[in-house]
Amino acid sequence: xxxxxxxxxxxxxxxxxxxxxxxxxxxxxxxxxxxxxxxxxxxxxxxxxxxxxxxxxxxxxxxxxxxxxxxxxxxxxxxxxxxxxxxxxxxxxxxxxxxxxxxxxxxxxxxxxxxxxxxxxxxxxxxxxxxxxxxxxxxxxxxxxxxxxxxxxxxxxxxxxxxxxxxxxxxxxxxxxxxxxxxxxxxxxxxxxxxxxxxxxxxxxxxxxxxxxxxxxxxxxxxxxxxxxxxxxxxxxxxxxxxxxxxxxxxxxxxxxxxxxxxxxxxxxxxxxxxxxxxxxxxxxxxxxxxxxxxxxxxx
Amino acid sequence: xxxxxxxxxxxxxxxxxxxxxxxxxxxxxxxxxxxxxxxxxxxxxxxxxxxxxxxxxxxxxxxxxxxxxxxxxxxxxxxxxxxxxxxxxxxxxxxxxxxxxxxxxxxxxxxxxxxxxxxxxxxxxxxxxxxxxxxxxxxxxxxxxxxxxxxxxxxxxxxxxxxxxxxxxxxxxxxxxxxxxxxxxxxxxxxxxxxxxxxxxxxxxxxxxxxxxxxxxxxxxxxxxxxxxxxxxxxxxxxxxxxxxxxxxxxxxxxxxxxxxxxxxxxxxxxxxxxxxxxxxxxxxxxxxxxxxxxxxxxx
Numbered sequence: 001x002x003x004x005x006x007x008x009x010x011x012x013x014x015x016x017x018x019x020x021x022x023x024x025x026x027x028x029x030x031x032x033x034x035x036x037x038x039x040x041x042x043x044x045x046x047x048x049x050x051x052x053x054x055x056x057x058x059x060x061x062x063x064x065x066x067x068x069x070x071x072x073x074x075x076x077x078x079x080x081x082x083x084x085x086x087x088x089x090x091x092x093x094x095x096x097x098x099x100x101x102x103x104x105x106x107x108x109x110x111x112x113x114x115x116x117x118x119x120x121x122x123x124x125x126x127x128x129x130x131x132x133x134x135x136x137x138x139x140x141x142x143x144x145x146x147x148x149x150x151x152x153x154x155x156x157x158x159x160x161x162x163x164x165x166x167x168x169x170x171x172x173x174x175x176x177x178x179x180x181x182x183x184x185x186x187x188x189x190x191x192x193x194x195x196x197x198x199x200x201x202x203x204x205x206x207x208x209x210x211x212x213x214x215x216x217x218x219x220x221x222x223x224x225x226x227x228x229x230x231x232x233x234x235x236x237x238x239x240x241x242x243x244x245x246x247x248x249x250x251x252x253x254x255x256x257x258x259x260x261x262x263x264x265x266x267x268x269x270x271x272x273x274x275x276x277x278x279x280x281x282x283x284x285x286x287x288x289x290x291x292x293x294x295x296x297x298x299x300x
Numbered sequence: 301x302x303x304x305x306x307x308x309x310x311x312x313x314x315x316x317x318x319x320x321x322x323x324x325x326x327x328x329x330x331x332x333x334x335x336x337x338x339x340x341x342x343x344x345x346x347x348x349x350x351x352x353x354x355x356x357x358x359x360x361x362x363x364x365x366x367x368x369x370x371x372x373x374x375x376x377x378x379x380x381x382x383x384x385x386x387x388x389x390x391x392x393x394x395x396x397x398x399x400x401x402x403x404x405x406x407x408x409x410x411x412x413x414x415x416x417x418x419x420x421x422x423x424x425x426x427x428x429x430x431x432x433x434x435x436x437x438x439x440x441x442x443x444x445x446x447x448x449x450x451x452x453x454x455x456x457x458x459x460x461x462x463x464x465x466x467x468x469x470x471x472x473x474x475x476x477x478x479x480x481x482x483x484x485x486x487x488x489x490x491x492x493x494x495x496x497x498x499x500x501x502x503x504x505x506x507x508x509x510x511x512x513x514x515x516x517x518x519x520x521x522x523x524x525x526x527x528x529x530x531x532x533x534x535x536x537x538x539x540x541x542x543x544x545x546x547x548x549x550x551x552x553x554x555x556x557x558x559x560x561x562x563x564x565x566x567x568x569x570x571x572x573x574x575x576x577x578x579x580x581x582x583x584x585x586x587x588x589x590x591x592x593x594x595x596x597x598x599x600x
Contacts, residue, residue, distance in 0.1 A: 119478055122478040123478070126518075126520060127478075128517075128518060128519070129478070129519065130462065130475045130476060130477065130478070130516065130519045131459070131475060131476035131477070131478050132475040132476070134478060158587060159431070159590070162430065169475070175430045175431060175432040175469070176430060176431035176432070177430065177431070178419055178422040178423070178427075178429070178430070178431050178434060178591060179591065180590065180591045180593045181593075216430065217428075218426075218428060219428070219429065219430045220426060283593075286590040287458065287586045287587030287588075288587075290459070290480065290586040291478060291479065291480045293480045293481075293583075
């Protein structure tokens with residue numbers, strides 16, 4: 001480690017869009033870069049902005065428990081994938097994040113924190129890594145932590161991503177639905193990704209594969225939402241409140257589905273507010289995760 | 301064709317960022333979806349906005365010469381890849397495009413027109429195609445028209461793209477440099493892509509492969525620009541004016557390189573203006589090509 005590497009002015013910032021999965025199939029693999037999910041969803045302009053400061057190189061393979069600390073909206077939270085990302089990058093850092101999205105309710109906040117941290121560190125110091133390398137690192141951190149299977153690759157892509165083959169860049173394969181839209185969401189609470197994925201996922205995977213086939217045949221947002229509803233029912237993941245909300249949106253002529261995995265409903269356009277819900281609105285996000293440029297980076 | 305399909309209110313809009321290739325190697329293949337280039341460059345926030353109106357279905361495989369017409373910044377231009385894209389989509393359309401970038405000078409305007417047209421048609425009518433399908437169609441149109449080999453896939457990705465393997469989605473493979481920056485550019489005129497690529501490309505390809513290896517080892521913008529300068533010299537493509545401009549930027553402490561293929565110089569930050577040139581400024585573009593949402597698509 002040189003004196004320069006230990007300087008405490010090494011900071012960086014990145015944004016990762018939120019991501020709601022409408023349907024998925026789980027694909028286990030002994031190599032976590034090949035494990036993941038197939039499925040479809042929407043990325044959201046509401047996302048996670050991660051700032052890293054006081055970045056110090058410690059050498060690769062540092063014990064994950066010893067690196068970094070995360071403040072999300074001013075509150076200390078433990079996010080295992082973030083610690084893993086820092087350890088794999090061989091740095092310690094002060095990690096601060098801001099997000100309007102609640103953690104643990106199906107918006108890909110843990111994935112966004114992992115990916116945003118990887119990109120923010122690359123903004124702060126030369127890592128020698130490409131974007132695919134950083135995405136792979138964040139994906140592996142999520143898979144190993146059992147906090148998610150497909151958010152990271154979707155959040156790295158942006159738009160309305162279809163995970164055609166599971167896994168990190170070099171293994172997985174992505175496509176997208178050519179669409180942009182206003183999205184509304186409402187949350188009723190958490191659903192443990194780990195608990196669902198550690199159960200029997202055979203029926204879920206069959207339903208997820210069927211949903212993906214259907215959407216690839218007719219790649220539009222209404223098809224995505226309809227396929228999501230069928231999937232949620234077949235995979236038996238819908239709580240009564242979520243079911244009632246989705247039905248209310250349908251009754252008002254809208255399109256809604258459940259976020260995998262959270263007690264969360266997302267709707268196209270003004271579907272939730274038209275059905276009388278107090279929903280938050282955002283847009284599908286056109287870009288994947290990106291560095292947030294410093295003030296000087298302006299064309300003026 | 302149904303009455304609905306023939307309605308003349310079918311319009312759509314899309315944006316494709318500009319793209320400047322810093323170095324490349326050409327890879328021919330009898331299947332144009334597998335042909336393409338490996339290389340690296342930057343996408344630009346200055347790009348091409350394509351509007352299609354009066355979109356009418358004619359059935360797939362329509363003669364390319366019979367479809368569409370392109371008005372670029374109010375002037376009629378013949379852009380063969382656009383006609384091919386419309387023919388492959390089985391539609392005719394009025395195509396209008398706006399761009400601050402000059403055609404034929406290394407900014408990927410023809411690729412942006414092809415890709416923007418494909419996305420805009422998908423915005424106007426249901427094509428049954430995914431984003432990868434649309435990118436493949438635009439890439440093939442460029443390759444067959446001999447107007448470009450790698451712009452379309454780079455413009456579909458955005459950021460600072462590395463074309464790791466040549467070809468359209470499903471064949472090619474992309475990565476990226478984790479960076480965002482201000483970019484300046486100045487143009488001295490055209491260079492025919494077709495003339496360069498129809499010559500002996502063996503030395504060019506060797507130089508391009510070496511440049512890509514170098515940048516993948518150290519994926520940063522300064523490395524990309526330095527590799528571009530070495531490539532341009534080794535491939536013997538630099539005109540005296542371009543060489544003089546790049547040297548002037550280097551002498552002023554900046555980083556510049558030549559756009560492949562045009563008599564165009566791009567620089568990092570304020571490299572050109574600091575060297576006394578009257579340059580245009582923009583930013584690297586964080587997103588790939590996207591639909592441009594209509595006014596209603598706002599979260600408010």
